[in-house]
Amino acid sequence: MNxxxxxxxxxxxxxxxxxxxxxxxxxxxxxxxxxxxxxxxIYMAFQLEKAFAEKRTIxxxxxxxxxxxxxxLLYAVSYACYHRKPAVIACADESLIEQLVKPEGDIAKLxxxxxxxxxxxxAKSQDRYLCLNxxxxxxxxxxxxxxxxxxxxxxxxxxxxxxxxxxxxxYGDRKMYPHLTDRQWDRINWDxxxxxxxxxxxxxxxxxxxxxxxRKSADLIICSHDFYMEHVWTYEGRKREGQLPLLPDHCxxxxxxxxxxxxxAQKALTYRIKHENFEQLVTRLLKxxxxxxxxxxxxxxxxxSEELFRLLDRHSRAVPGSDRREVRLxxxxxxxxxxxxxxxxxxxxxxxxxxxxxxxxxxQLRIVEEHLEMMQKALGLFQGSGSLICWATDSxxxxxxxxxxxxxxxxxxxxxxxxxxxxxxxxATLSVNGSFDYLAxxxxxxxxxxxxxxxxxxxxxxxxxxxxxxxxxxxxxxKMEAAVRMLLRTGGRALMLFPSREELAEFQAxxxxxxxxSHLEFAFEGEGEISRLIAEFEVDETxxxxxxxxxxxxxxxxxxxxxxxxxxxxFPPNDPVFAAKRLDAASPYDEVDLxxxxxxLKQGIGRxxxxxxxxxxxxxxxxxxxxDSRLAELVNxxxxxxxxxxxx
Numbered sequence: 001m002n003x004x005x006x007x008x009x010x011x012x013x014x015x016x017x018x019x020x021x022x023x024x025x026x027x028x029x030x031x032x033x034x035x036x037x038x039x040x041x042i043y044m045a046f047q048l049e050k051a052f053a054e055k056r057t058i059x060x061x062x063x064x065x066x067x068x069x070x071x072x073l074l075y076a077v078s079y080a081c082y083h084r085k086p087a088v089i090a091c092a093d094e095s096l097i098e099q100l101v102k103p104e105g106d107i108a109k110l111x112x113x114x115x116x117x118x119x120x121x122x123a124k125s126q127d128r129y130l131c132l133n134x135x136x137x138x139x140x141x142x143x144x145x146x147x148x149x150x151x152x153x154x155x156x157x158x159x160x161x162x163x164x165x166x167x168x169x170x171y172g173d174r175k176m177y178p179h180l181t182d183r184q185w186d187r188i189n190w191d192x193x194x195x196x197x198x199x200x201x202x203x204x205x206x207x208x209x210x211x212x213x214x215r216k217s218a219d220l221i222i223c224s225h226d227f228y229m230e231h232v233w234t235y236e237g238r239k240r241e242g243q244l245p246l247l248p249d250h251c252x253x254x255x256x257x258x259x260x261x262x263x264x265a266q267k268a269l270t271y272r273i274k275h276e277n278f279e280q281l282v283t284r285l286l287k288x289x290x291x292x293x294x295x296x297x298x299x300x301x302x303x304x305s306e307e308l309f310r311l312l313d314r315h316s317r318a319v320p321g322s323d324r325r326e327v328r329l330x331x332x333x334x335x336x337x338x339x340x341x342x343x344x345x346x347x348x349x350x351x352x353x354x355x356x357x358x359x360x361x362x363x364q365l366r367i368v369e370e371h372l373e374m375m376q377k378a379l380g381l382f383q384g385s386g387s388l389i390c391w392a393t394d395s396x397x398x399x400x401x402x403x404x405x406x407x408x409x410x411x412x413x414x415x416x417x418x419x420x421x422x423x424x425x426x427x428a429t430l431s432v433n434g435s436f437d438y439l440a441x442x443x444x445x446x447x448x449x450x451x452x453x454x455x456x457x458x459x460x461x462x463x464x465x466x467x468x469x470x471x472x473x474x475x476x477x478x479k480m481e482a483a484v485r486m487l488l489r490t491g492g493r494a495l496m497l498f499p500s501r502e503e504l505a506e507f508q509a510x511x512x513x514x515x516x517x518s519h520l521e522f523a524f525e526g527e528g529e530i531s532r533l534i535a536e537f538e539v540d541e542t543x544x545x546x547x548x549x550x551x552x553x554x555x556x557x558x559x560x561x562x563x564x565x566x567x568x569x570x571f572p573p574n575d576p577v578f579a580a581k582r583l584d585a586a587s588p589y590d591e592v593d594l595x596x597x598x599x600x601l602k603q604g605i606g607r608x609x610x611x612x613x614x615x616x617x618x619x620x621x622x623x624x625x626x627x628d629s630r631l632a633e634l635v636n637x638x639x640x641x642x643x644x645x646x647x648x
Contacts, residue, residue: 004081005116018078019049025074025114033113040453041067047451048075048424052252057423057448059258059439061430063455063640064606068426069106072254077110077118077219079422083251086217090228092257092264094128096553097222098175098531100256107220121214123223123247125230126190129207130172132159133199135188148188151177159204170213172206178532185529193277197241197367215248225261228253229268232415241370251421257552258425259599262408262442266577269411270404271378275309276397278302281371282347294350297343304340309399311336316392316399321500322575324391324402329382337382344372344379378403391576406580409444417445427552428455429602432595457609460642464617465605467625468648474623476506479567482648483507484516486565486619492520492542493616494563495556497604499570501526501548507567508546520544537561552603555610562616564608569622569635570600594634602638609640620645 006021008014022045026037044062051058052075062068076087091097101107107120130151139148156171174185190196190207202208214221231246238245255261282298311333316325327333351369381388381403389404405411417423425439432438436450468482487494498504508524511517521540523533525547534554537545541560551570554561571593572578578596582588601620608616625632626647636645 005078005114013053014082015049015053015079018052018075019046021078022049022071022074029114030070035113038065038067038456040456041071043453044068044451045071045074047449048072051424051449052079052422054449055420055422057417057425057445059425059430059436059448059450061427061436061450061452063428063453063457064609065455065457065611066428066453069100069256070110072256072424072426073106073110073220075422075424076252076254077116079252080219084218085249085251086219086221087252087254088228088247088250089220089222089254089256090225090261091222092225092260092553093549094124094174094224095530095534095550096256097122097124097224099553099555100222118220119218120220120222121217122210123214123221123227124173124210125224125227126207128174129190129205129210130177130188131190131194132201132205133194134191138187143187144184147184151188159201170206170210173210174529175531178529181528182526192272193274195281195367197243211246215244221247221250223247225255225257225264226268228255229261229265232411233269235415237370237374241366252423253416253421254424254426257427257603259427259430259439259603260552261425262439265408265412265443266404269408270402271374273375273378273401273403274398275305278305278371278375281368285368291350291353294347297347297350301340301343301347304336304343308333308336308340309401312392312399312401319573319575321502322573323501324393324575324577325399326576326579327390327392327401329390334382337379341376341379341383344376348372348376381405389576389580404577409442411444413444413446417443427603428606429552429599432598438595455609455640457612457640458642459609459640462609462615463640463643465639465643465645466617466619466648467622467645468619469621469623469626470648476510478623479621480507480510480514482619482621483565483567484514486563486617487517487520487544490563490617492544493560494544494565495537495550495554495561495607496544496546496565496567497551497570497607498546498548498567500573503567504546504548522546525549550607551600552606554607556607557610557614561607561610561614564604564616564618566601566604566618566620566622569597569620569624570604571597598634598638601635605638 006017009017023042026042026045030037040062044060044066048058048060048071050056060068060072076089080087089100091100099105101120101122107118110116111118135148135152139145139152156169158169174189177185196202196205199205227246235245279302282301285298286295312327315330315333316327319326348369351365378401387406389406391402392399393402430436430439431450431452434452436448440448468486469478473482483496496507498507504524508522511522520542522544523537523546525533527533530549533545534556537543538556538558538560543560578592581592585591605618608614608618620635625635625645632645639645
């Protein structure tokens with residue numbers, strides 16, 4: 001915005017004036033434009049006023065249909081205008097970002113009906129962009145080379161030229177390649193091991209061009225939780241390297257679907273070490289005129305890294321329901337880590353001496369030193385008893401060791417919540433049994449404001465909740481039979497939610513052999529770009545959408561979504577992150593597993609009723625609800641007033 005949204009009175013507190021303007025918007029402007037304004041929405045707006053006035057963190061829990069997005073956008077845009085810094089709206093994932101900025105979305109509504117000019121720009125995660133180097137490699141390899149050659153030939157002409165660009169030109173975004181499966185996209189997208197700082201194509205890269213574009217936003221920068229956490233984690237390192245932070249200075253942050261921020265932090269606040277990349281990096285030094293002692297230590301470090309990763313392969317095992325391999329720490333691994341660290345120490349000392357001789361390129365040297373420093377920090381956590389969580393992941397080019405500081409909330413407390421600015425957590429599910437302490441403690445938030453408002457919708461005659469498994473039924477075949485019954489009941493029109501990709505894959509493999517539902521069309525997450533799958537699901541009324549990541553954020557009003565099928569209760573996986581949480585809990589089931597499951601299940605149930613005219617059924621495939629009365633009662637408490645869980 002290049003003007004205030006209202007006439008400002010000098011000498012009067014600005015946030016108070018924003019509150020008065022927001023009241024006018026809800027009581028006059030929006031009703032005149034034909035909007036249904038709700039008491040819950042107005043209550044939320046005035047709660048937000050206090051958070052912005054006092055620059056506090058607030059948990060804003062508001063049920064489906066409250067209109068919470070409009071409420072926080074009004075404050076964010078006004079605050080950005082006053083401070084002349086953008087506000088950041090961090091969404092749980094890319095599908096939520098797309099819903100916020102779509103032509104009929106809330107930003108477009110404010111622009112149209114309030115006459116506002118809002119400068120909103122997208123800051124998408126790095127892995128949502130094409131990597132030119134990986135594409136160049138993929139088009140010459142044996143797997144689907146024709147596909148990647150076509151993508152290469154379709155690149156904008158300026159990518160292959162050297163003259164300066166006259167204007168911003170967006171390209172390379174995942175959304176521009178909707179026909180690619182996730183597996184195909186992973187072969188050509190950015191990944192953490194791309195050495196972007198020394199890439200010759202860096203200034204022609206779609207990611208770089210987009211970054212230069214969104215940094216100039218005057219009002220709103222819309223990104224994912226993952227990207228915001230990546231900004232926090234890399235802030236100091238990028239400054240040391242002479243790089244700009246991922247996000248510019250901003251005046252406020254809204255975490256939409258804020259209950260998912262912890263998992264985004266766990267994903268971003270990690271160190272990743274891969275032998276192949278380490279070897280490629282340090283062997284660059286051997287191409288320079290360096291002393292023989294340094295060359296010998298580089299060879300020793302490569303051997304030490306190979307030894308460490310051989311041991312990791314031997315002492316790690318796959319975890320069902322997770323893409324992470326559990327690492328069984330032991331004396332052999334600790335010894336390999338200690339030896340590699342000692343060699344890296346010696347190399348770092350040698351590099352100080354070499355830098356004084358000016359035998360090495362200064363920029364290249366800084367990149368190597370940053371990588372070695374990262375490795376030392378990561379491996380150093382192994383020597384602090386109980387200070388790390390680690391796991392390994394597989395890839396075609398070998399294992400990756402992922403190391404995360406155990407005290408993630410300390411990083412969040414210092415990097416996010418210590419800042420004197422309003423921070424809004426917005427979601428329909430932020431509390432557990434009426435308390436926000438579970439989320440606040442996990443994120444390192446010591447002081448906060450909070451409120452809860454229920455959905456304004458009448459659910460009693462609109463929603464049916466079932467557990468369709470009969471007593472004694474469990475396992476895949478029973479669930480498959482129940483799924484057939486439920487899908488035939490609504491003629492498709494269903495969202496099927498799976499807790500893990502393995503369970504989704506098992507169902508996907510069984511569908512072609514099931515004649516009873518052969519007339520239905522299915523879309524499976526991973527078959528294409530997710531926003532395209534959602535758009536097709538909205539248009540094709542009888543389609544069935546099967547997903548792992550759409551427990552929250554999906555907003556499809558109307559008959560296309562008349563049936564939500566929960567394949568299994570979404571308890572957290574037994575991966576290293578949750579294993580560490582359980583070890584720190586007095587009652588792991590009650591303090592870790594149950595709260596996580598209940599929050600996620602409530603979000604999944606919330607996908608069904610998205611407007612006053614919606615109706616349908618939620619089916620939960622969980623035979624354990626029959627055997628565990630306490631669990632059944634807790635699940636029943638998640639349901640809206642007037643809706644009771646019924647058993648088949």
